[in-house]
Amino acid sequence: MKCHLVMVGRTDESWLNTGLEHYLRRIERYTPFQTIVIPDIKKSSAMPDNVLKEKEGEVILKLLSPGDIMVLLDERGMEIGSRGFADFLNKMMLSGCRKLFFVIGGAYGFSDSVYKRADHKLSLSRMTFPHQLVRLVFAEQLYRAFSILNNEPYHHD
Template sequence: MKTYLVMIGRTDNAWLNAGVEEYYKRIARYAPFEPIVIQDIRRGASMPEKVLKDKEGALILKQLSGGDILVLLDEKGRQMSSREFSVFVQKQMLAGIRRLFFIIGGAYGFSDAVYQRADYQISLSKMTYSHQMVRLIFAEQLYRPILF
């Protein structure tokens, strides 16, 4: 199984990039993994939030094929402990899933089309994190199941 982490926009913080890249390297040592960064869509003053989410959603969905599993990292998703998340990832591996996609949405969340396509929604916490910090937190959590 190959795991993908799809994100909207780049991170400019060097210290954050260093941490994220460290976990990406660790993950890739044990399992096929690929981060995918989708370029930010510039939101002009006249662009409604829904239009922005729809454009980002189209770019996200473009990454997927028919049998792929799509997991949204979303504040409304199911909360799991690290062990529960590890079991979740292992179940996907044992189910013979070829490609597992985790998605970090843009600042305004996901489009309706992405929600409809999603197989799962997971919340990392009741707390709110910046989309940049989620990259590091999630990469660390993704690394854990690979070790068990």
């Protein structure tokens, strides 16, 4: 299974990039992994939020092929712990999933068309985080899930 992390907009803070790169290197020990950054939409400040979400959504949906699994990281998603997330990953691998896309939306979330295409929605917390910080938190959790599945001592209950 190949995992992809799709992110809307670039990461502005160097410390976030450093942390993200740290975990991405670790994840690649377990599975092929690719990050995809969707560039900020030009002249987005002049657009209504719903138009911006639609334009971002069009780019997200073009990345997917039939059979690809898309998981939105969304505040309205299912809340699970680290072991539950590891179980979710294991089920994806056992189901024969070839491409698993985790998607972090922009500041205003996802368009209706992206929600309709989503196979799963996961929430990292009931709290709201800046979408750039979610990248680092998710990368750590993905690494943690793979370490749990491989019975490594990283995670402590």
